Amino acid sequence: MADERKTEAGFAASESIAAIPAAPSSSGGSTVTVPFKRRFVVPGITLFFLEVLGIALPLWTTFDLGDLGADTLVRTLLPVAAGAIAVWVTAMAIWFAPLWQAVALRRRGERVPKELAASAYRITIKGPVRVLLLRTMVWTTAAALTGLFLWVYDSWPTDRIAAMIALAAVHSYVVSCVRALWLSRILGEVRQRLFAAGSPLKKFDEGHFRRFLLVSMVVAGGVLAAQAAFANYFVHITRIQYLQLETYFPIATAVGLLAWVFFAKLMTRDLRNYLAVSRGETVDAPPAAVIYRRAQALPYRLALLTIGVWLVIALVGALVERLHLGFDLDDTIVLSTATLVLAVAGAIYEQLWHRDVLRPLLAHLTQRYRVNVRSIAPSLSLRSKLLLSFGGVVLLACGMALLWGFVQYKNLATEAALRQADIGLHSLRSEVQTELGGAATKPSEDQVRASLKRIVNNSPEANTAVVYYVDDTGQMIALGGGPMGAPHAPWYVRALIEDASGAVIPFHGAYLTGSSARLPIDWQKQHFELGSVAMFYPSYRGRGESIAEPLKELVVFFIVLFGACAGIVVFTVAQFMAPIRRLEQRADGMARGELADPVAAGGEGDEIGRLTLALEEMRRKLRDKLRSTEEVNLDLERAVQMRTHDLARKNRELAETLDKLTRAQQQLVRSEKLASIGQLVAGIAHEINNPVNAIVNTVGPLEEAVGALDDLDPVARSEAAKDVREMVKVVQRGAQRTKAIVGALHNYSRTDDESVVDFDLDRSIDDSLELLRHLLKGNIDVVKKYGSRERADHDRDRRHRRHRRGQDPRQRSRHPGQRVAANLGSVLHDQGRRRGHRPRPLDRPRARRASRRFDRMRYEARRRHDVHRQAPSRDRDHDDRAQARCDRQLSYGVVIYLNNCPRSSGAGRAMTSSPTIF
Numbered sequence: 019m020a021d022e023r024k025t026e027a028g029f030a031a032s033e034s035i036a037a038i039p040a041a042p043s044s045s046g047g048s049t050v051t052v053p054f055k056r057r058f059v060v061p062g063i064t065l066f067f068l069e070v071l072g073i074a075l076p077l078w079t080t081f082d083l084g085d086l087g088a089d090t091l092v093r094t095l096l097p098v099a100a101g102a103i104a105v106w107v108t109a110m111a112i113w114f115a116p117l118w119q120a121v122a123l124r125r126r127g128e129r130v131p132k133e134l135a136a137s138a139y140r141i142t143i144k145g146p147v148r149v150l151l152l153r154t155m156v157w158t159t160a161a162a163l164t165g166l167f168l169w170v171y172d173s174w175p176t177d178r179i180a181a182m183i184a185l186a187a188v189h190s191y192v193v194s195c196v197r198a199l200w201l202s203r204i205l206g207e208v209r210q211r212l213f214a215a216g217s218p219l220k221k222f223d224e225g226h227f228r229r230f231l232l233v234s235m236v237v238a239g240g241v242l243a244a245q246a247a248f249a250n251y252f253v254h255i256t257r258i259q260y261l262q263l264e265t266y267f268p269i270a271t272a273v274g275l276l277a278w279v280f281f282a283k284l285m286t287r288d289l290r291n292y293l294a295v296s297r298g299e300t301v302d303a304p305p306a307a308v309i310y311r312r313a314q315a316l317p318y319r320l321a322l323l324t325i326g327v328w329l330v331i332a333l334v335g336a337l338v339e340r341l342h343l344g345f346d347l348d349d350t351i352v353l354s355t356a357t358l359v360l361a362v363a364g365a366i367y368e369q370l371w372h373r374d375v376l377r378p379l380l381a382h383l384t385q386r387y388r389v390n391v392r393s394i395a396p397s398l399s400l401r402s403k404l405l406l407s408f409g410g411v412v413l414l415a416c417g418m419a420l421l422w423g424f425v426q427y428k429n430l431a432t433e434a435a436l437r438q439a440d441i442g443l444h445s446l447r448s449e450v451q452t453e454l455g456g457a458a459t460k461p462s463e464d465q466v467r468a469s470l471k472r473i474v475n476n477s478p479e480a481n482t483a484v485v486y487y488v489d490d491t492g493q494m495i496a497l498g499g500g501p502m503g504a505p506h507a508p509w510y511v512r513a514l515i516e517d518a519s520g521a522v523i524p525f526h527g528a529y530l531t532g533s534s535a536r537l538p539i540d541w542q543k544q545h546f547e548l549g550s551v552a553m554f555y556p557s558y559r560g561r562g563e564s565i566a567e568p569l570k571e572l573v574v575f576f577i578v579l580f581g582a583c584a585g586i587v588v589f590t591v592a593q594f595m596a597p598i599r600r601l602e603q604r605a606d607g608m609a610r611g612e613l614a615d616p617v618a619a620g621g622e623g624d625e626i627g628r629l630t631l632a633l634e635e636m637r638r639k640l641r642d643k644l645r646s647t648e649e650v651n652l653d654l655e656r657a658v659q660m661r662t663h664d665l666a667r668k669n670r671e672l673a674e675t676l677d678k679l680t681r682a683q684q685q686l687v688r689s690e691k692l693a694s695i696g697q698l699v700a701g702i703a704h705e706i707n708n709p710v711n712a713i714v715n716t717v718g719p720l721e722e723a724v725g726a727l728d729d730l731d732p733v734a735r736s737e738a739a740k741d742v743r744e745m746v747k748v749v750q751r752g753a754q755r756t757k758a759i760v761g762a763l764h765n766y767s768r769t770d771d772e773s774v775v776d777f778d779l780d781r782s783i784d785d786s787l788e789l790l791r792h793l794l795k796g797n798i799d800v801v802k803k804y805g806s807r808e809r810a811d812h813d814r815d816r817r818h819r820r821h822r823r824g825q826d827p828r829q830r831s832r833h834p835g836q837r838v839a840a841n842l843g844s845v846l847h848d849q850g851r852r853r854g855h856r857p858r859p860l861d862r863p864r865a866r867r868a869s870r871r872f873d874r875m876r877y878e879a880r881r882r883h884d885v886h887r888q889a890p891s892r893d894r895d896h897d898d899r900a901q902a903r904c905d906r907q908l909s910y911g912v913v914i915y916l917n918n919c920p921r922s923s924g925a926g927r928a929m930t931s932s933p934t935i936f
Contacts, residue, residue, distance in 0.1 A: 029656035078826035084412035094167035143225040150198035157190030218378040243931040306387040317372035321365040328361030408587040431558030439532040463489040530554035709752030
């Protein structure tokens with residue numbers, strides 16, 4: 019996950035510039051046409067007429083605004099409409115001014131400033147939701163102000179004002195959802211043409227939750243519209259009940275949307291954390307596979323959240339309808355069930371839209387990371403998704419069909435009871451007119467009561483029909499009802515009877531349905547209105563066993579229909595999924611290298627069949643390619659084996675040759691060493707031979723001189739003594755010379771041991787020069803310049819060499835003096851091998867220049883030592899050891915100045931001198 023976060027942070031950094039709404043640039047001064055105003059003409063006109071038909075007309079007809087006087091309408095509607103238009107135009111001008119300015123600059127070919135481009139880009143994302151809320155608030159506020167004015171001018175009741183506000187809010191919200199969707203499409207096209215294209219992840223990050231919210235709000239508007247239409251056109255409720263119902267649903271929907279937003283924020287928390295990581299704001303986010311699984315499950319979780327919210331709204335609405343509004347139980351159940359079914363349908367649409375919103379994120383995750391296929395398997399397979407989707411459609415269709423069938427049966431039963439009540443009421447009024455119109459006395463309420471009692475008691479429908487009579491004084495009698503008698507009429511039934519409007523009068527407690535009318539009596543060309551009379555018959559619920567059979571048939575029909583549709587869905591999904599599953603298994607096997615088994619086709623040439631054939635063709639080509647690749651690999655392997663064999667043979671030959679060369683080199687080195695030792699021994703023998711010859715040649719004369727000492731002649735004896743002394747000096751010098759050479763040889767041949775000894779470099783150099791004295795004659799001048807160091811620890815120097823070279827000290831047991839003599843001897847030997855050189859006197863200025871050169875070299879060595887002191891410890895240790903060796907060499911240096919006479923070059927001779935610093 020750490021690598022993924024680093025990768026994602028780098029990705030966000032690389033795309034930060036492209037993701038910012040880039041200011042559009044112009045090339046060559048040419049203008050670019052971006053349609054803007056004309057895109058809003060057709061939607062504006064269409065939505066205006068839709069608002070007139072969907073909002074203004076229902077309000078006008080439902081609340082009888084046409085019955086108000088012209089003066090009242092002018093004082094109420096005119097200022098409200100002017101204020102609403104002013105608020106709408108002002109808000110739209112302020113919100114869309116940056117976008118219009120950016121479009122104008124783009125048309126003129128000018129560059130849009132960064133701040134203006136950012137503001138214009140934000141309004142294209144936030145505009146649809148703002149417009150939806152603003153338009154709904156404008157209509158709702160306008161309805162509230164209109165109700166307030168009518169409360170002041172026309173004494174409207176508060177419940178009627180509340181009903182008008184709620185109806186305006188519901189209808190305006192539904193129309194505003196259409197406006198928001200249309201505006202979202204328009205602004206999306208403008209954004210695509212006006213602004214530079216950024217990364218898909220950046221676009222998703224900028225507006226994903228607003229799109230989630232917009233989809234949820236549109237779905238809520240669709241459910242509200244469908245629920246209101248179902249309640250108005252299919253459920254047999256009064257207009258007052260419908261207005262009361264619509265007063266509750268807007269409030270419940272607003273609360274439900276707020277709850278949806280809260281829980282949706284919690285569900286998308288991990289997604290927002292990942293997007294924050296992509297922006298470089300945080301570093302803590304789940305892995306890509308976890309984000310992928312949660313992102314692909316998010317649409318279904320949001321859909322379940324929507325269903326849950328609407329389930330709560332439906333349950334609370336059922337309680338309000340039943341307990342507060344006094345709806346029938348069946349109407350309450352029908353309305354709540356319809357709300358749930360419509361919520362399921364809306365959730366299906368919502369999850370489809372949410373999947374479209376999340377598609378850029380899923381594509382980014384699969385392209386950005388190497389996500390394991392097994393780790394991103396969703397909890398819902400494709401088969402489950404198809405079953406849920408098609409099952410929801412079937413449930414919606416069958417559920418709405420069942421509800422519609424039940425409502426239609428209820429309406430037909432109610433209409434039949436109402437028609438029967440109208441016929442019975444007409445017959446009852448005719449009989450009363452016949453009986454009281456031909457009476458000798460003037461008809462009265464008492465005569466009407468007596469006549470109604472005789473007619474109802476003698477009627478064959480006395481056991482089923484119920485008659486209520488209310489005179490003008492408010493007294494009421496109830497007739498009929500069979501042995502149980504007529505039930506007591508509640509106050510609202512009595513009020514409807516007195517109203518005598520001819521409308522349906524539901525008597526919920528007694529399961530009765532009827533109508534009422536005035537009771538006119540024509541007596542002797544006089545017309546009398548003697549109260550109101552109502553006749554009720556049992557509704558569909560009051561018919562007992564007669565209703566059970568139709569309801570059973572309806573339920574059985576629904577079950578059969580749902581089972582048939584569900585079987586079709588299951589069979590169709592199985593037919594779709596079987597070849598897809600086989601293709602998945604074969605693709606998985608091909609990914610593992612199993613190319614032998616063919617991909618079986620489904621037998622049809624549809625999309626799945628063509629995909630199967632394409633996969634089979636790919637398998638064949640892969641198999642052929644793999645075979646050819648295997649053959650090439652075998653050829654390459656054989657070639658590699660042959661090449662390896664040749665290389666091994668050549669390596670053996672090279673090893674043998676190298677071994678021979680090593681032995682030859684060792685022999686040459688040994689021969690060279692022996693030759694050098696022979697030359698050194700010859701020189702040493704020559705040096706020893708000189709003093710020995712001097713001693714041997716002096717012994718004879720010395721013996722004679724000693725013999726002459728016995729002469730009595732003083733003069734002769736004095737001469738002899740003088741000769742003896744001179745010859746003794748010669749013998750002493752020869753002996754000292756021999757002793758010096760032997761001492762030098764003794765120092766030179768000293769073996770190395772494990773004890774710690776001190777040695778003197780000055781003495782070693784002097785001994786070496788003494789051994790090589792025979793080579794320092796003629797054309798060689800030696801200038802000695804020793805340092806200030808005294809004695810050195812030979813064992814410490816040996817340990818340093820052993821640590822540096824990693825060798826046993828016994829393998830390199832040379833004394834420092836031996837190395838000095840060997841190196842100096844090799845130099846002098848190489849210089850002395852030249853022939854034909856003539857000695858030249860020592861050039862003192864050249865010697866001084868050589869000495870100054872020696873001083874400069876030592877200064878440079880010191881300077882390099884100070885520079886390397888600042889290097890790392892490992893390199894500095896190595897440089898210190900090298901500098902120590904250089905210091906020892908320079909401190910105990912010897913400048914050997916060689917005066918060489920080069921070979922003749924034809925026309926003349928050139929004399930050169932070259933110093934050698936040791």
